[in-house]
Amino acid sequence: MKALQLRTLTKRPSVPSASPIRKMLRVWQLYVLIALPLLYIVVFKYIPMYGAQIAFKDFIVTKGVWGSDWAGLKHFDRFIHSYEFGKIMRNTLVLNFYNLLAGFPFPLMLALSLNYVRIRWFKKTVQMVTYAPHFISTVVMVGMMFELLNPRNGLVNNILQAFGLDAINFMGNPDLFQSIYVWSGVWQSAGFNCIIFLAALSSIDPSLHEAAVVDGASQRQRVWHIDLPGILPVAIILLILNMGSMLDVGYEKVLLMQNPLNTRTSEVIDTYVYKVGLVSQAMNYSYSAAIGLFKSVIGFILILTVNQIARKANQTSLW
Incomplete structure (x- = not known):
């Protein structure tokens, strides 16, 4: 009883x-x-x-957003049932999946390689050389590609002709368009994208590597059992984010590389919207907005789906 009273008196x-x-x-x-x-x-x-909301209206500039008449899902129906829908959806998905499969592993491998380089000046030189292409503008990048792949006096065709091979019109061949687009993008962005993986590697506890070396683990085993599991959550997050932009190629580079000879494989959703919805005399803003909203909804669904799969498989997700 006294102890209880003492605690009561001394209670703050x-x-x-x-x-x-x-x-x-x-x-x-x-x-x-x-x-x-x-x-x-x-x-x-x-x-x-x-x-x-203009995606659901017949937008007229003079009437404004609120004054334009409602059209419901007319523009979505027009896009889905258009003659070009199958081709541009196929080209967009193939180009994105190709870009994802080819471009995702290279920054990861570059980061793992640089992480084990012990010669300081060599590591900095490689980082500078691989980062530099990221800062080249899209217009300059495509201009360089046209010069290198020129069928008459381009460097690549000069090398082919020096070995007795025929010159190739790279930019006019629709079967080569996707490979040129993807691998030029890998060259341009691999060095910069590996910064994220280098940051993830730097957060791994050094004592894990020290213990592995003491136990006799080789460098390959340390990469497989320590580094890859350590950066796997970051890789999954980046993969989820990339899936959200699966229908968003970015029309600048595609439009600059496009010509009448390679349209069969180079026409994607973004270039189609630019030509049909904005450049044409009809100036169909509602149609363009409907296609953009369609892309956003599909991207949102893909993020939700891939995030749910990743959370159940590896317990790593955005939310």
């Missing part, structure tokens, strides 16, 4: 918790840092959703 009075505003003021610097990115997302990502 409860301190009222600080209000949310006071908590925010204590770390106001963090909120200032996040304010600009948050403002960017609101202005350029959320506010434009207001205009997505």
